[in-house]
Structure formats: C-alpha cells, structure tokens
Amino acid sequence: MIRDDWRNFIRTWSRLQARAWLDESFKQSLISDPVTVLAENGLRFPSGVEVRVQDNSDRASIWEKNPELSLDSDLVFEIPLHAKPDIEQLTDELLMSWADGSAEVTPPGFRACF
Structure with a gap:
C-alpha cells in the first residue's frame, strides 16, 4: 500500500489526524487499533507489518525492523499523531x-x- 500510493496515504492520514484533533473517541480508537481504523478508511498494510500511532510525537513516520520479532518480513510502521x-x-x-x-x-x- 505505502509504496504504491504514498500520496493517497498522506492525504488520508491528514484527514484522519484532523478528525482525531476534533473527536477524542476517534483519536483513542486510532491509537489503540490503528490497523482497523486505517483499513476502514482505505489504508491497508501487508501482513507482518505492525502499525503504531504515536500520540503527540515530534518524530517523522518511520519504517523499522522490530528487534523483538524474528521473521525478516516483520516490520513496524510508526505514524506520528501531532498535537493540534x-x-x-x-x-x-x-x-x-x-x-x-x-x-x-x-x-x-x-x-x-x-
């Protein structure tokens, strides 16, 4: 998903982030179950990718290998949810x-x- 349609990801993520700024319940769902919320909004990740949403993070979004996982295909994608x-x-x-x-x-x- 990310590699094929990065612009769509950025556009959709921006909309979801703005919604999270306005709706605390939505924000908590986005943080606690990002894969489901993102999928409901058309953003799907391959199996083996762990998705994390970091609240009030100043970091950029990152791909990284999770050192706790043993398979080469297991990756973590962190997405920052910046403060309003x-x-x-x-x-x-x-x-x-x-x-x-x-x-x-x-x-x-x-x-x-x-």
Whole structure:
C-alpha cells in the first residue's frame, strides 16, 4: 500500500489526524487499533507489518525492523499523531509560503513529517 500510493496515504492520514484533533473517541480508537481504523478508511498494510500511532510525537513516520520479532518480513510502521496546531499563531502569508514551498520555517504547531 505505502509504496504504491504514498500520496493517497498522506492525504488520508491528514484527514484522519484532523478528525482525531476534533473527536477524542476517534483519536483513542486510532491509537489503540490503528490497523482497523486505517483499513476502514482505505489504508491497508501487508501482513507482518505492525502499525503504531504515536500520540503527540515530534518524530517523522518511520519504517523499522522490530528487534523483538524474528521473521525478516516483520516490520513496524510508526505514524506520528501531532498535537493540534495553535491557529492563533498562523498568518495567511505564512501558510501560503509554506504551501508553495518558499517558507524558511514550518508554521507553529505543524510538522514536516512525511
């Protein structure tokens, strides 16, 4: 899934992250059972991939080999669920420059994560 349709993954994950910012129950489901919630939203992972959602993480999403698992195909995919951004600190100019790639800094509360 990830290799074949990365843009769809990013678009869908962004929508799910925004929903988690607004709905605490959904957020808890996403953290506790990410494979099911992601699959319900069209994001499926191959068998042997463990998916973790890390709440309020500053890390980028990562693929890694799980040292506790013995098979070569067993991987872990960690997805950061960033804290909700502080909208009061954002300006239209900053968002536009970030969106078009000319910003020298990431807007407050946002992460360049993928």
